[in-house]
Amino acid sequence: MSNFIRNAWYVACYAEDIGEALFARRLLDEPVLLYRKEDGTPVAMLDRCPHRFAYLSKGRRIGDEVECIYHGLRFGADGGCTRSPYHESPPANIAVATFPVVERWGMIWIWMGDAALADPDLVPDHSHLEAEDMHTAHIHYTFQGNWQLGNDNLLDLTHLFWLHANSIGGYKDEAGPAPGEVYTAKQVGDEVHSTTLTPNVTKPSAVPNRLPEGEPYDQWNDTIWRAPADIRFFIHASPVGQREGSIPYMTQSHIMTPETATSTHYYSPVARSWDKDPAKDEGWTSFFKAIFDAEDGPMMADVEEQMAGRDLMEMRPVVLPRDRAAILARRTVARILAAERGETEIAEAAE
Ligand code: FES
Ligand SMILES: [Fe+2]
Known part of the structure:
Protein backbone atom coordinates (compact mmCIF):
# COMPACT_ATOMS: atom_id res chain seq x y z
CA MET A 1 0.00 0.00 0.00
CA ASP A 121 -6.41 28.88 1.21
CA LEU A 122 -4.74 25.65 2.36
CA VAL A 123 -1.75 26.16 0.03
CA PRO A 124 1.17 26.48 2.47
CA ASP A 125 2.57 29.95 3.05
CA HIS A 126 5.89 30.37 1.27
CA SER A 127 5.69 34.15 1.08
CA HIS A 128 9.26 34.38 2.37
CA LEU A 129 10.30 33.52 -1.21
CA GLU A 130 8.85 36.84 -2.36
CA ALA A 131 10.28 39.00 0.45
CA GLU A 132 11.29 42.39 -0.85
CA ASP A 133 15.00 42.36 -0.11
CA MET A 134 15.63 38.75 -1.17
CA HIS A 135 16.17 37.03 -4.50
CA THR A 136 14.91 33.50 -5.07
CA ALA A 137 16.35 30.81 -7.33
CA HIS A 138 14.65 27.49 -8.06
CA ILE A 139 16.20 24.07 -7.60
CA HIS A 140 14.54 20.77 -8.47
CA TYR A 141 16.12 17.55 -7.29
CA THR A 142 14.98 13.96 -7.46
CA PHE A 143 16.06 11.11 -5.23
CA GLN A 144 15.51 7.37 -5.30
CA GLY A 145 13.80 6.98 -1.95
CA ASN A 146 10.45 7.31 -0.24
CA TRP A 147 9.33 10.90 0.30
CA GLN A 148 9.48 10.58 4.10
CA LEU A 149 13.25 10.08 3.86
CA GLY A 150 13.34 13.70 2.69
CA ASN A 151 11.66 14.81 5.92
CA ASP A 152 14.12 12.71 7.94
CA ASN A 153 17.08 14.20 6.10
CA LEU A 154 16.03 17.83 6.38
CA LEU A 155 14.83 17.64 9.97
CA ASP A 156 18.09 16.23 11.29
CA LEU A 157 20.80 18.65 10.30
CA THR A 158 23.51 16.89 12.29
CA HIS A 159 24.17 15.10 9.01
CA LEU A 160 25.82 18.35 7.88
CA PHE A 161 28.84 17.55 10.06
CA TRP A 162 29.28 14.04 8.68
CA LEU A 163 27.70 13.53 5.28
CA HIS A 164 28.60 17.06 4.21
CA ALA A 165 31.86 17.31 6.17
CA ASN A 166 33.85 18.05 3.03
CA SER A 167 31.34 20.35 1.34
CA ILE A 168 28.98 22.66 3.23
CA GLY A 169 29.37 21.14 6.69
CA GLY A 170 33.11 21.23 7.11
CA TYR A 171 33.26 24.65 8.69
CA LYS A 172 33.72 23.63 12.32
CA ASP A 173 37.04 22.88 14.03
CA GLU A 174 35.86 19.45 15.03
CA ALA A 175 33.09 17.37 13.53
CA GLY A 176 29.82 17.44 15.41
CA PRO A 177 27.64 20.09 16.99
CA ALA A 178 29.51 23.14 18.29
CA PRO A 179 29.92 23.61 22.05
CA GLY A 180 26.95 25.55 23.38
CA GLU A 181 24.73 24.67 20.42
CA VAL A 182 21.07 24.64 21.48
CA TYR A 183 18.50 22.46 19.72
CA THR A 184 14.78 22.51 20.35
CA ALA A 185 11.92 20.74 18.58
CA LYS A 186 8.26 20.83 19.44
CA GLN A 187 4.87 19.99 17.97
CA VAL A 188 2.71 23.05 17.28
CA GLY A 189 -0.70 21.83 16.14
CA ASP A 190 -0.01 19.84 12.98
CA GLU A 191 3.36 21.53 12.52
CA VAL A 192 6.78 20.71 13.92
CA HIS A 193 8.99 23.66 14.81
CA SER A 194 12.68 23.23 15.49
CA THR A 195 15.55 25.61 16.05
CA THR A 196 19.30 25.13 16.18
CA LEU A 197 21.23 28.01 17.73
CA THR A 198 24.99 28.40 17.78
CA PRO A 199 25.91 31.36 19.98
CA ASN A 200 29.07 33.39 19.70
CA VAL A 201 30.42 32.07 16.41
CA THR A 202 33.88 33.43 15.70
CA LYS A 203 34.47 31.83 12.31
CA PRO A 204 33.67 33.90 9.25
CA SER A 205 30.28 33.11 7.77
CA ALA A 206 30.33 30.90 4.68
CA VAL A 207 28.10 33.45 2.89
CA PRO A 208 27.34 37.13 3.60
CA ASN A 209 25.02 37.22 6.63
CA ARG A 210 24.02 40.91 6.82
CA LEU A 211 26.63 41.56 9.57
CA PRO A 212 29.99 43.32 9.39
CA GLU A 213 32.83 40.85 8.96
CA GLY A 214 35.23 40.12 11.81
CA GLU A 215 32.80 40.34 14.76
CA PRO A 216 31.52 37.26 16.61
CA TYR A 217 27.85 36.57 16.03
CA ASP A 218 24.97 34.28 16.99
CA GLN A 219 23.71 32.04 14.21
CA TRP A 220 20.54 30.00 14.16
CA ASN A 221 18.04 28.39 11.88
CA ASP A 222 14.32 27.96 12.36
CA THR A 223 12.65 25.03 10.65
CA ILE A 224 8.90 24.82 10.27
CA TRP A 225 7.57 21.53 8.95
CA ARG A 226 4.07 20.63 7.99
CA ALA A 227 2.63 17.53 6.40
CA PRO A 228 3.13 15.90 4.05
CA ALA A 229 6.65 17.20 3.41
CA ASP A 230 6.65 20.97 3.43
CA ILE A 231 9.52 22.74 5.17
CA ARG A 232 10.30 26.41 5.58
CA PHE A 233 13.85 27.09 6.68
CA PHE A 234 15.05 30.49 7.93
CA ILE A 235 18.73 31.16 8.58
CA HIS A 236 19.62 34.09 10.82
CA ALA A 237 22.67 35.79 12.25
CA SER A 238 22.78 38.63 14.77
CA PRO A 239 25.34 40.41 16.94
CA VAL A 240 25.93 38.24 20.01
CA GLY A 241 22.93 38.29 22.34
CA GLN A 242 20.85 40.55 20.07
CA ARG A 243 18.61 38.02 18.37
CA GLU A 244 15.31 39.84 18.83
CA GLY A 245 13.91 41.28 15.60
CA SER A 246 16.50 39.65 13.33
CA ILE A 247 15.55 39.06 9.71
CA PRO A 248 16.93 35.97 7.95
CA TYR A 249 19.80 36.38 5.51
CA MET A 250 18.83 33.19 3.70
CA THR A 251 15.56 31.28 3.52
CA GLN A 252 14.76 28.02 1.82
CA SER A 253 11.68 25.98 1.10
CA HIS A 254 12.10 22.22 1.00
CA ILE A 255 9.03 20.56 -0.46
CA MET A 256 8.79 16.90 -1.37
CA THR A 257 6.24 15.40 -3.74
CA PRO A 258 6.24 11.62 -4.14
CA GLU A 259 6.96 10.48 -7.69
CA THR A 260 6.45 6.83 -6.78
CA ALA A 261 6.63 5.01 -3.43
CA THR A 262 10.41 4.85 -3.86
CA SER A 263 11.28 8.04 -5.72
CA THR A 264 10.66 11.68 -4.93
CA HIS A 265 10.59 15.12 -6.50
CA TYR A 266 12.23 17.63 -4.20
CA TYR A 267 11.66 21.34 -4.81
CA SER A 268 13.98 23.72 -3.04
CA PRO A 269 13.60 27.40 -3.84
CA VAL A 270 16.39 29.33 -2.12
CA ALA A 271 16.09 33.04 -1.28
CA ARG A 272 19.31 34.94 -0.63
CA SER A 273 19.97 38.43 0.65
CA TRP A 274 23.27 38.86 -1.21
CA ASP A 275 24.33 38.43 -4.86
CA LYS A 276 20.80 39.25 -5.98
CA ASP A 277 21.68 39.52 -9.65
CA PRO A 278 19.72 36.71 -11.41
CA ALA A 279 22.84 36.06 -13.47
CA LYS A 280 24.31 34.58 -10.26
CA ASP A 281 21.48 32.02 -9.90
CA GLU A 282 23.14 29.35 -11.96
CA GLY A 283 26.25 29.40 -9.78
CA TRP A 284 24.25 29.02 -6.56
CA THR A 285 21.79 26.42 -7.80
CA SER A 286 24.51 24.25 -9.32
CA PHE A 287 26.49 24.57 -6.05
CA PHE A 288 23.59 23.17 -4.00
CA LYS A 289 22.59 20.64 -6.63
CA ALA A 290 26.07 19.19 -6.93
CA ILE A 291 26.20 18.63 -3.15
CA PHE A 292 22.76 17.05 -2.96
CA ASP A 293 23.32 14.81 -5.95
CA ALA A 294 26.71 13.62 -4.66
CA GLU A 295 25.89 13.30 -0.94
CA ASP A 296 22.20 13.34 0.14
CA GLY A 297 20.66 11.66 -2.91
CA PRO A 298 22.89 8.56 -2.88
CA MET A 299 22.47 8.28 0.92
CA MET A 300 18.68 8.24 0.64
CA ALA A 301 18.88 5.66 -2.15
CA ASP A 302 21.01 3.47 0.14
CA VAL A 303 18.55 3.85 3.02
CA GLU A 304 15.65 3.01 0.71
CA GLU A 305 17.47 -0.11 -0.41
CA GLN A 306 18.08 -1.15 3.19
CA MET A 307 14.44 -0.57 4.11
CA ALA A 308 13.14 -2.46 1.07
CA GLY A 309 9.65 -1.00 1.39
CA ARG A 310 9.37 -1.53 5.15
CA ASP A 311 8.19 1.14 7.54
CA LEU A 312 11.06 2.93 9.29
CA MET A 313 9.53 2.83 12.78
CA GLU A 314 8.63 -0.85 12.46
CA MET A 315 12.32 -1.52 11.85
CA ARG A 316 12.99 -0.10 15.33
CA PRO A 317 15.73 2.40 14.45
CA VAL A 318 18.06 3.72 17.10
CA VAL A 319 16.75 7.12 18.16
CA LEU A 320 19.27 9.90 18.81
CA PRO A 321 18.50 13.18 20.60
CA ARG A 322 18.51 15.20 17.37
CA ASP A 323 15.86 12.91 15.85
CA ARG A 324 13.13 14.63 17.79
CA ALA A 325 11.76 16.79 14.95
CA ALA A 326 11.89 13.92 12.45
CA ILE A 327 10.09 11.58 14.84
CA LEU A 328 7.39 14.18 15.57
CA ALA A 329 6.92 14.60 11.81
CA ARG A 330 6.68 10.83 11.26
CA ARG A 331 4.07 10.56 14.02
CA THR A 332 2.05 13.39 12.46
CA VAL A 333 2.20 11.73 9.03
CA ALA A 334 1.12 8.38 10.54
CA ARG A 335 -1.84 10.07 12.22
CA ILE A 336 -2.96 11.80 9.00
CA LEU A 337 -2.55 8.62 6.94
CA ALA A 338 -4.60 6.65 9.46
CA ALA A 339 -7.32 9.30 9.34
CA GLU A 340 -7.36 9.25 5.52
CA ARG A 341 -7.78 5.48 5.59
CA GLY A 342 -10.64 5.84 8.04
CA GLU A 343 -8.68 4.04 10.76
CA THR A 344 -9.28 6.79 13.33
CA GLU A 345 -13.02 6.36 13.05
CA ILE A 346 -12.68 2.60 13.31
CA ALA A 347 -10.40 2.89 16.36
CA GLU A 348 -12.75 5.34 18.04
CA ALA A 349 -15.80 3.19 17.30
CA ALA A 350 -14.03 0.21 18.89
CA GLU A 351 -13.37 2.07 22.14
S1 FES B 1 -7.68 7.87 -28.85
FE1 FES B 1 -6.25 7.91 -27.23
S2 FES B 1 -5.59 5.89 -27.06
FE2 FES B 1 -7.06 5.81 -28.64
FE1 LIG C 1 21.98 17.35 3.36
Missing part, protein backbone atom coordinates in the same frame (compact mmCIF):
# COMPACT_ATOMS: atom_id res chain seq x y z
CA SER A 2 1.29 3.41 -0.82
CA ASN A 3 1.82 5.78 2.04
CA PHE A 4 0.78 8.93 0.21
CA ILE A 5 -1.32 11.54 1.94
CA ARG A 6 -3.95 12.32 -0.67
CA ASN A 7 -5.75 15.37 0.63
CA ALA A 8 -2.96 17.94 0.47
CA TRP A 9 -1.52 20.51 -1.88
CA TYR A 10 1.68 19.22 -3.48
CA VAL A 11 4.09 21.06 -5.72
CA ALA A 12 3.71 19.68 -9.25
CA CYS A 13 6.41 21.82 -10.84
CA TYR A 14 7.81 25.34 -10.90
CA ALA A 15 5.78 28.07 -12.59
CA GLU A 16 8.36 28.36 -15.38
CA ASP A 17 8.25 24.63 -16.16
CA ILE A 18 4.93 24.91 -17.94
CA GLY A 19 3.69 26.97 -20.86
CA GLU A 20 2.39 26.08 -24.27
CA ALA A 21 4.17 22.72 -24.44
CA LEU A 22 2.67 19.59 -22.87
CA PHE A 23 4.61 18.78 -19.70
CA ALA A 24 4.51 15.29 -18.15
CA ARG A 25 5.44 14.43 -14.57
CA ARG A 26 4.67 11.39 -12.43
CA LEU A 27 3.17 12.48 -9.08
CA LEU A 28 1.81 10.22 -6.34
CA ASP A 29 2.47 7.38 -8.79
CA GLU A 30 0.03 8.79 -11.34
CA PRO A 31 0.99 10.22 -14.73
CA VAL A 32 0.05 13.90 -14.81
CA LEU A 33 -0.09 16.25 -17.81
CA LEU A 34 0.39 19.95 -17.14
CA TYR A 35 0.22 22.95 -19.44
CA ARG A 36 -1.03 26.53 -19.57
CA LYS A 37 -4.12 27.61 -21.41
CA GLU A 38 -3.70 30.45 -23.88
CA ASP A 39 -4.70 32.90 -21.13
CA GLY A 40 -1.90 31.52 -18.92
CA THR A 41 -4.10 29.53 -16.52
CA PRO A 42 -2.40 26.28 -15.46
CA VAL A 43 -4.17 22.98 -16.15
CA ALA A 44 -3.48 19.49 -14.77
CA MET A 45 -5.08 16.26 -15.92
CA LEU A 46 -4.41 12.57 -15.84
CA ASP A 47 -1.85 11.87 -18.54
CA ARG A 48 -3.71 8.83 -19.80
CA CYS A 49 -6.18 8.72 -22.66
CA PRO A 50 -9.27 6.78 -21.52
CA HIS A 51 -9.37 4.82 -24.82
CA ARG A 52 -6.17 2.76 -25.01
CA PHE A 53 -4.22 4.63 -22.37
CA ALA A 54 -1.79 6.54 -24.55
CA TYR A 55 0.05 9.37 -22.81
CA LEU A 56 -1.85 12.50 -23.73
CA SER A 57 1.41 14.43 -23.23
CA LYS A 58 2.66 12.75 -26.43
CA GLY A 59 -0.27 14.22 -28.34
CA ARG A 60 -0.65 17.79 -29.56
CA ARG A 61 -2.09 21.08 -28.42
CA ILE A 62 -4.96 22.54 -30.40
CA GLY A 63 -5.84 25.85 -28.78
CA ASP A 64 -6.57 25.01 -25.15
CA GLU A 65 -7.32 21.37 -26.04
CA VAL A 66 -5.21 18.23 -26.29
CA GLU A 67 -5.51 15.66 -29.05
CA CYS A 68 -4.47 12.07 -28.39
CA ILE A 69 -1.79 10.96 -30.81
CA TYR A 70 -3.07 7.37 -31.01
CA HIS A 71 -6.63 7.61 -32.41
CA GLY A 72 -7.43 11.30 -32.23
CA LEU A 73 -9.82 11.81 -29.32
CA ARG A 74 -9.62 15.43 -28.22
CA PHE A 75 -10.07 16.78 -24.69
CA GLY A 76 -10.66 20.23 -23.27
CA ALA A 77 -8.91 21.73 -20.26
CA ASP A 78 -11.84 20.58 -18.09
CA GLY A 79 -11.18 16.97 -19.15
CA GLY A 80 -14.32 16.65 -21.26
CA CYS A 81 -14.13 15.11 -24.73
CA THR A 82 -14.51 17.91 -27.29
CA ARG A 83 -14.11 15.90 -30.47
CA SER A 84 -14.28 12.26 -31.48
CA PRO A 85 -13.55 11.29 -35.08
CA TYR A 86 -15.93 8.35 -34.55
CA HIS A 87 -19.06 10.15 -33.35
CA GLU A 88 -21.22 12.93 -34.72
CA SER A 89 -20.85 14.84 -31.47
CA PRO A 90 -18.42 14.12 -28.63
CA PRO A 91 -19.92 11.55 -26.21
CA ALA A 92 -20.53 13.02 -22.75
CA ASN A 93 -19.32 9.85 -21.04
CA ILE A 94 -15.75 10.13 -22.39
CA ALA A 95 -13.59 12.26 -20.13
CA VAL A 96 -10.18 12.50 -18.47
CA ALA A 97 -9.77 13.20 -14.76
CA THR A 98 -8.48 16.68 -13.98
CA PHE A 99 -6.85 17.99 -10.82
CA PRO A 100 -7.28 21.34 -9.06
CA VAL A 101 -4.18 23.53 -9.45
CA VAL A 102 -3.09 26.81 -7.92
CA GLU A 103 -0.13 28.95 -8.97
CA ARG A 104 1.53 30.52 -5.94
CA TRP A 105 5.01 31.45 -4.69
CA GLY A 106 6.51 30.59 -8.09
CA MET A 107 5.17 27.04 -7.97
CA ILE A 108 2.25 25.10 -9.40
CA TRP A 109 0.39 23.33 -6.59
CA ILE A 110 -1.78 20.30 -7.32
CA TRP A 111 -4.46 18.53 -5.26
CA MET A 112 -4.79 14.83 -6.09
CA GLY A 113 -7.22 13.83 -3.34
CA ASP A 114 -10.91 14.63 -2.93
CA ALA A 115 -11.38 17.69 -5.18
CA ALA A 116 -14.21 18.96 -2.97
CA LEU A 117 -11.63 19.56 -0.23
CA ALA A 118 -9.17 21.48 -2.45
CA ASP A 119 -9.32 24.85 -0.73
CA PRO A 120 -6.73 27.28 -2.23
